[in-house]
Amino acid sequence: MSIRPLKALFIAAACLLLTWAIAPAAYAFDNPDLLPDQPTLIIDLANSLTATQQATLDKDLSDFEAETGWKLRVLTQYDRTPGRAVKDFWGLDNHSVMLVADPRGGNLLSFSVGDDLFELMPRTFWIELQTRFGNQFFVRDNGEDGSILEALNSIKTCLRQGGCLVVPGLPREQWILTLITSAVGGLVFGFAAQPREPGKFFSWQWALIFSPLWGILFIAFGVGPVVTRTSEWLPLARNVAGFLLGALVAFLSPMLAAPASES
Secondary structure (H helix, E strand, O other): OHHHHHHHHHHHHHHHHHHHOOOOOHHHHHHHOOOOOOOOOOOEEEOOOHHHHHHHHHHHHHHHHHHHOEEEEEHHHHHHHHOOOHHHHHOOOOOOEEEOOOOOOOEEEEEEHHHHHHOOOOOHHHHHHHHHHOOOOHHHHHHHHHHHHHHHHHHHHHHHOOOOOOOOOOOHHHHHHHHHHHHHHHHHHHHHHHHOOOOOOOOHHHHHOOOOHHHHHHHHHHHHHHOOOOOOOOOHHHHHHHHHHHHHHHHHHHHHHHHHHHH
């Protein structure tokens, strides 16, 4: 009975060894020979950028580094990559950001960030940056080049202004979500404020009791994401209007339903 498990173990080990023997060599996916012969700030192995875009972006990143001292580099790859060789090629350090665009994953973008940048933009910033501009829907609508350029513009904007806690700009989808949460917060406020005793028009005690709920929905999820991402007043005004409309509808709903119940 003890021979069969040993036999199976030997077969599994042999299969693993055979797989390793016929697998492509590791250097095929970590090949410094893929590095360009001349200095450049962009290595576009996946052909995500046109020649004109590469030339313009290379100059722009070079000027940005001379202006601010921050190094921004771009690597696009698909089935081949120079791997860690880019670190020495570009001299990446704690003042560097390398944007890696690889369409093989669920998200196009990833970032190699120097430690000094986390003092200006926390890890949540880089996660939001990746999910906003690297998701499949954004890439489908704007292309890989649009995703790369928009992400770089956000990084440059934040570095020029001394850092960001969140990614600048308010996408329409995110604003719609804040509008919905503002309206829901208004509904909670309106239902809580309905009079529950004869002779009272407004139940401020119940509105105060439910303030953590409607306050989180309206202030934290409705107002906060707007004011931290854009200075435009129109999205904020719409969210305030959504909150007031929701509160008014909920507050007046018993009065509007009263004639129907009496008939």
